[in-house]
Amino acid sequence: MKIYTKTGDAGETGLWGGQRVSKDALRVHAYGTADECNAAIGVARASGLEAGLDELLGQVQSQLFVVGADLATPGEGGANIPRVGPAEIGFLEAQIDSLESEMEPLKQFILPxxxxxAAHLHLARTICRRAERWAVSLAHEDAISPDVLMYLNRLSDFLFVASRAANARASTPDVPWVSPRLG
Structure with missing residues (x-):
């Protein structure tokens, strides 16, 4: 099978179910940015993480693949497409709580x-927030699962906590933000 199909040469792409849309459509921005977030998590994993955190992020990457498929499938099409739901959202919440229990509470803002x-996980968090903004814009124009929006919102929180955990497990302090007004 060839990797190139030439079907997108005129600036359109196919959604799950066969519908063709412009490559700058909101839906394409949303699932493309979710894919970008997934790639940033992959870079973080390749940067060296403690084994338990690496495994957890691998699970998140698989879930993000499902988010992308969900966003690439308009309406009720694609009966065989997996969808994110309460189980995946609950998974993120449980992991946030577990990771936070390992660390001292934040007393100030931190920098990536x-x-x-950890720096790569902060970058993934900001990309996740962008994916969430695109998904919100898409939801104003077309129906998407509210679970996708909840998942992306929790994921950005998880990535923030995971970045702190990456530092903590490497015995590296977070980088405090110092207000210019205090200097």
Missing amino acids: GGTPA
Whole structure:
């Protein structure tokens, strides 16, 4: 099977179910940005993480693949397409709670940084927020699962906590933000 199909050469792409849309359609932005977030998580994993956190992020990557498929499937089409739901949202919430229990509570704002993996997880968090914004815009124009919006919202929180956990497990402090007004 060839990787190139030439079907997108005129600036359109196919959604699950066969519908063709412009490559700059809101739906394509939403699932494309979810894919970008997934790739950023992959970079974080390749940057070196403690084994337990790496395994957890692998599970999240698989869930994000489902988010992308969900967003790429308009309406009720694709009966065989997996969809994110309460179980995946609950999984993220449980992981956030578990990771937070390992760390000291935050007492100030932090900057993205510390270990390379933590910095990459902060980047993935910001990409996740962009995916969420695109999904919200899409929801104003077309029906999408409200579970997708909840998942992306929880995922950005999870990625923030995971970045802190990556630093903590590497015995590297978070980078505190210092207000210019205090100097």
